[in-house]
Amino acid sequence: MRIRHHLTFGFYLLISGFAWAQMILFWVHEATGFNPEWGILQYCLTILKEQTAIHQVVLVGLNILIAYSVLKLVGFAIQQIKLGSHWRKHVNSRYNHVKTTQLRQQFNEIGIKMTVIDHEGIIAVTYGFFRPRIVLSSKVIDYFSDREIAAIVWHENFHCRNFDPLRSYFLQIMKTSLPFLPILEKLSHYIQVWMELLADQYAIQKLNNAKDLACVLLKCTQQVQVVPVGSVGFADAAINYRLQQLIDPKQRIKVPVMNSIPTMNSILMLTLLTGVIVSGCS
Ligand SMILES: [Zn+2]
Helix, strand or coil: CHHHHHHHHHHHHHHHHHHHHHHHHHHHHHHHCCCCCCCHHHHHHHHCCCCCHHHHHHHHHHHHHHHHHHHHHHHHHHHHHHHHHHHHHHHHHCECHHHHHHHHHHCCCCHHHEEEECCCCCCEEEECCCCCEEEEEHHHHHHCCHHHHHHHHHHHHHHHHCCHHHHHHHHHHHHHHCCCCCHHHHHHHHHHHHHHHHHHHHHHHHHCCCHHHHHHHHHHCCCCCCCCCCEEECCCCCHHHHHHHHHCCCCCCCCCCCCHHHHHHHHHHHHHHHHHHHHHHC
């Protein structure tokens, strides 16, 4: 499943990268007249005769679409920067030195990447793009047993090792800025569910049993968490799949990725694009 998960992420990168490359090429073409052969959007416009009404409609439509995507991308990035700054201040102001030191000694192998903050809610997250860190609240330390805390820590450590906060951020920003490609929404959900399932598998492997993790998940399902920027929380949208994996590890988990409506919309867009190109070539 790990390979399929990475392949799906690669496919996501490919689709979103291709869409953005085409939009940037289109704007470069509009601004400078540069006309590369592999710019699909301007090719579509080229084959529609300059003076026709449809050419103007498509031109305006494409500009609106691209402007919308750019605004969404910038808006999302600014919002996340603000949230990130707020979260870092929150962590620094509530830093619990004693509990952090104890935790780092307990999990020597993971060490400095862990911080405990004073907070009355259950918080267990990994945050940070390039140097991800694990943040646990004091409530987690007080509420769970040592083995349950170990399950949480190893789960979060897997997110750190795989730079999941960064990958998660990329999934969010791409699906937000490219809403006309609904397949990204489905792929993103699939990838995020598997991020959690693989982290659980890693924790089970480290602890050599699934019971502690199952107890933590059941306790977490009732909790509301603050999930900051660039983070992946412990309890999340994947919770049902995670419980399913723990209850029956041998059963194959199916996360739907090809929902009919987004797939049809994406196929329709691609078909329209191909249709325009083919008719232009004939
Ligand atoms: Zn997680």
